[in-house]
Amino acid sequence: MTETAPSRLLGLATALVAIPSVSHQETLLADAVESALRLCPWLQVERIGDNLVARTGLGRSQRVVVAGHLDTVPPAGGNEEPRLEGDVLYGVGAADMKGGLATFLHVAGTVPEPAVDVTWCFYVCEEVERRHNGLRHLWAEHPGLLEGDAAILGEPTGGRVEAGCQGTLRVRIELVGARAHTARPFTGRNAIHRLGPLLGAVAAYEGRRPVLDGCEYAEQLQAVAVEGGVAANVVPDRAVVTVNHRFAPDRDPGAADAALHRLLDPLLEPGDAWEVIDASAGAPPALAHPVLASLVEATGEAPRAKVGWTDVATFWEHGVPAANFGPADPLLAHTPGEHVSAGELASAAEVLTALLTAPR
């Protein structure tokens, strides 16, 4: 790294934060990124909608895909505009993940002859419903563009590797009862009261903590919605709770659903309903892969598990081992005070440069 890299990176990240790119409105940012990529004669750039893919074609024996999303969540707490405090950049997307985008653009533009071929991918709509996800569309319609031996997904990870990702399952559980007048409840059965033990079991849930490739995945179970009631003087005959289960990548959604059934079935009765409304498989850490092992080594830090779901699972679904890696604290994502520092940007760029230039 040159001495000026940290401040150049911070300027680039600031410029990216200054271009609004809330999900579904990424065109301006895609234009800017496309312009930057087209300044690099060693990259073949393809634009599909507002998704961008830029590839080296050096005939290397391995190809690494480096992908990041262009979109941000909506601004919150007055963080629309970038704001610098010393060498720290604040603003929507600073952590998730325009700091990462700046790092990628910097490395793409400063490493014309990497030791592996590189595919840079910038895509839309990661922060919204999965059906809009640009990476998913690219895999569905242009799978050749994303082929590679391994992938790096630029989510904020604090500059270390967050390996694989957990799966996610949402189940809607409907409990039944029998209506009655609230002055004579003994003639019916209160379905909302039946929620008590069910929520108790969910709250008392102790998830497995399997260790895969040295990373501990902590499973979770949370009620995310509850609803019930007929009228102000009626014992309700129906109550619905939706739970979200985060499960380690040693299980597929079917096994995770079966585990949930084992936990909650003792509290269910004939007539109750159990509907899986959303299920996404996770991805194993795959840290034995040489590229990902090198990435871990380049960070100089022990990897940890990614407990949330990320597009690492999308790569894994298509047979490409992937890991999460990017600057900024992941806990800041989607918070009004999200930020990234010049030092974090520089470290991430250094790691990525080392990975892509190390002889293989």
Place this chain on the structure above:
Amino acid sequence: MTETAPSRLLGLATALVAIPSVSHQETLLADAVESALRLCPWLQVERIGDNLVARTGLGRSQRVVVAGHLDTVPPAGGNEEPRLEGDVLYGVGAADMKGGLATFLHVAGTVPEPAVDVTWCFYVCEEVERRHNGLRHLWAEHPGLLEGDAAILGEPTGGRVEAGCQGTLRVRIELVGARAHTARPFTGRNAIHRLGPLLGAVAAYEGRRPVLDGCEYAEQLQAVAVEGGVAANVVPDRAVVTVNHRFAPDRDPGAADAALHRLLDPLLEPGDAWEVIDASAGAPPALAHPVLASLVEATGEAPRAKVGWTDVATFWEHGVPAANFGPADPLLAHTPGEHVSAGELASAAEVLTALLTAPR
């Protein structure tokens, strides 16, 4: 009673069921009832909106008010039209309370010289929000019309006295938490999970059963609505439950609210909210009043407590002791299969006639 009274009463009740009178649409029925009342030269009839008040003016030392509502809940399960099976009348309102209205009209028209002065009152909108209630409007705007020493309210009671009524209190309890990502719930606090113990306490509630004037009032507590949730992957920071408490008439709403606080406050935390959204006092049985004591005696059955709220409380609020009395099983009210038999109608008419004609 003449031998033909049961079949005449059944015919009258059938005619009343045949005139639809869902709340807010009582005009046709009020027209019919007004015509019948005006056939009785011993009654002074007043119509205020679709409410009717018909009074004797015999200068008796006591005046008894007999009141019943004209409206029904909406039809259900195909019970719009009256249907006779032998001497049993089915149809919306058959039990609640066109059977009672038929009884009242029959006695009003066949007892020209009662031993007490009588005020017959037929009013609108008992089955909907209290602000529409015709009896309440009459008390507010024409209190002189409803003055009396005691009142009989024609709810279905199975032909016995259901004494007084319980009060009702609705409280909206909001539990707070702290938002977090469901993959890292330990950084927040799940407000829906906090519902578990609260619903447990509500479900385990054992109400008092005070005995007043020989009637046991069974207090109840039921959750009637529950709501919460932010997004599919967010630990929710807010959950709301609404409870309905039915309390015996030896307590006022303030004391009932205090008792609820004693039960649930141990589960609440700073930041939670407690809002009384509806409170109606009950009414004590007042069976020591000579008119109500005579009514009990005339039924030949032990009185029991009215556990739901009724307009008996509206009379009591204005200083008039009142009791619920009418034909038909109270548990049939608002059910698609509600019905009343000729025998029930005849018995109720007999009791009322005896009460109003007994020398005082």
